[in-house]
Amino acid sequence: MILEIEKVKNVWDDVKDILSVPHTDKQYKKLVKVLDELIDEVGNNEKHQLAPLLETVGNLIEEYENDHFIQPNAEPIQVLKFLMQENSLTQKDLNILGSQGVVSEILNEKRELNVRQIKALAEKFNVSPSVFI
Structure with a gap:
């Protein structure tokens, strides 16, 4: 076990x-950028x-968000619908997700969001991608 700790000590600063x-908010935003890059x-x-690292970073972000943000107690599509309503958006405004048919299927929960769509929504609404996972 001591050997493992020594290995970690050697790379910890990096x-x-x-x-x-x-x-801090600065550390949180940096970690969200790392998560975006890992998703890509x-x-x-x-x-x-790097899949285990993606999971770990997502968990670290979730820990911060649980302590600092009110978490919606809703499924990702419900959160999306809420954000659309708050921003007075219609399905047509979500062309970043794909065609009108794709958007409709997502909103009617017949299709799940993919990684590209989650990242696009996170950027559009300035929220963590974890909101849509």
């Missing part, structure tokens, strides 16, 4: 910013070598 619970890299590939 990875501590992405493997520590954020305590890993996508839906659960066998990707």
Whole structure:
């Protein structure tokens, strides 16, 4: 076990910013950017070598959000509908998700959001991608 800790100590300065619970808004925003990059890299590939890191970073972000933000007690599509209502948006305004048919299927819960769509929605509404997962 001591050998494992020594290995971590040798690289800790290089990875501590992405493997520590954020305590400030600045740290949180940096970690959200890391998550976005990991989503781009890993996508839906659960066998990707960085998939465990994606999960860990997502958990660290969730920890911060649970302590600092009111979490909606709703499914991702319900959150999307709420954000649409709050921003006076219609299905046509969500062309970042795909065609009108795709948007309709998503809103009617006949289709799940994919990684690209989650990232686009997070950017559009300036929220963490975890809101849509």
